[in-house]
Amino acid sequence: MAGIVGILAFDKVWDVSKFLYYSMIGLQHRGYTNSGVVVLNEKMESITSRSSPEDLEFNLKGWAAIGYAGTRGGFPILNEEVALVIDGVLKDSETFLKQFTKDRERALQEAKGSFSLVALTKDGEVIGYRDETGVRPLSLGAFGFDMGIIASEPVGMSVIGGDFRREIAPGEMVTISTLNVKSKQIKEPKRAYCSIEYIYQARIDSYVNERDVYETRIKIGEQLAEEKPINADSVIGVPETALPFAVGYSRKLGLQFDLGFTRTGSPIRTMLASDSFLKVIGVQLKLNPIKSAVLGKKIVLIDDSMVTGTTIKNTIMSLRRLGAKEVHVLIGSPKLVSYCPYGIEVPEDKELIAANLSEAEVAKVLGADSIHWLSLDGLFKAISSRSLCTGCMTRRYPKVI
Numbered sequence: 001m002a003g004i005v006g007i008l009a010f011d012k013v014w015d016v017s018k019f020l021y022y023s024m025i026g027l028q029h030r031g032y033t034n035s036g037v038v039v040l041n042e043k044m045e046s047i048t049s050r051s052s053p054e055d056l057e058f059n060l061k062g063w064a065a066i067g068y069a070g071t072r073g074g075f076p077i078l079n080e081e082v083a084l085v086i087d088g089v090l091k092d093s094e095t096f097l098k099q100f101t102k103d104r105e106r107a108l109q110e111a112k113g114s115f116s117l118v119a120l121t122k123d124g125e126v127i128g129y130r131d132e133t134g135v136r137p138l139s140l141g142a143f144g145f146d147m148g149i150i151a152s153e154p155v156g157m158s159v160i161g162g163d164f165r166r167e168i169a170p171g172e173m174v175t176i177s178t179l180n181v182k183s184k185q186i187k188e189p190k191r192a193y194c195s196i197e198y199i200y201q202a203r204i205d206s207y208v209n210e211r212d213v214y215e216t217r218i219k220i221g222e223q224l225a226e227e228k229p230i231n232a233d234s235v236i237g238v239p240e241t242a243l244p245f246a247v248g249y250s251r252k253l254g255l256q257f258d259l260g261f262t263r264t265g266s267p268i269r270t271m272l273a274s275d276s277f278l279k280v281i282g283v284q285l286k287l288n289p290i291k292s293a294v295l296g297k298k299i300v301l302i303d304d305s306m307v308t309g310t311t312i313k314n315t316i317m318s319l320r321r322l323g324a325k326e327v328h329v330l331i332g333s334p335k336l337v338s339y340c341p342y343g344i345e346v347p348e349d350k351e352l353i354a355a356n357l358s359e360a361e362v363a364k365v366l367g368a369d370s371i372h373w374l375s376l377d378g379l380f381k382a383i384s385s386r387s388l389c390t391g392c393m394t395r396r397y398p399k400v401i
């Protein structure tokens, strides 16, 4: 998975490189282990790095540029005419690049995969395209009347003082040049938005897939309260994604909401950490429990998802060590039981704890007093839509790529 962005200044006196750099930092919650940029000045120049955007040594200047912040591969691919960054899965991307250089509409018509892309041409256009399912998000915005921006999420615009205008529709291609912003519907939309974007992928201050992310997460918390009301002393969300779930849950039931943890170090996603040692150390460094918030209490602990269970197990252990009396776990997503073919890092079935153990077994392994996952119907209700991909929860995938 990745955060992708393109910025084009309507006047060539601008240098967009710093705007691009900070926009990529605003998108690095989508992936931060690989990063790359292509900048257009007299010619197109690129820099790639196996590092986060923050550590990218970035000294290029230009009036149009694209950037990538991702987890694996996916660096910009380019020839002398066109450069591309992709979020998702695009089959045979080198061949696609050749076709796109010759005839971009035809290339998009024939593309195999599930993806969003941002392209930069040497003639000075930034192009955004979202495949017909819209499985990966993409938005259009601007920096006043000076720059057009295309980014995975509106936070890629707001962090640099830009304005979100609208989402790019599934199957739509948007082209920004110094003259205008043009739109063309390349394929009929067949919406299948990724549910995980709402649950934990998108940033809390974003708007993706026709929904405000914060409001949606509050509704998920309220839905959890309907499905599994627990008369707890305190409701705690695992920072940061699950905090709004805890707000919604506690509001709905009139329970006390507490900040159970404080953070150490940068908010790096534990799920993306590459080995289990980092996962264990990562969670302890990241989340230090607050003793006075948990001592002697019956706690509802809400997290956004459960993959292998390692993270939540360590979190529960740390609450117990500080004297929590009971820990009841709620998960703000349905059970993850299968892989994702569309570019989100969901491990294979054999590593997914919910695919292999019963609820009682999971609770025992984690050391929790009880556990409940959001139901699939509850997810549809909270998002008020059924135009969703739920493949990793149901093994029913909307599109075979």
Ligand code: SF4
Binding pocket: 135, 193, 194, 195, 196, 197, 339, 340, 341, 342, 343, 344, 346, 389, 390, 391, 392, 393
């Ligand atoms: S399979 Fe899961 S993670 Fe992948 S796009 Fe569908 S809902 Fe999102």
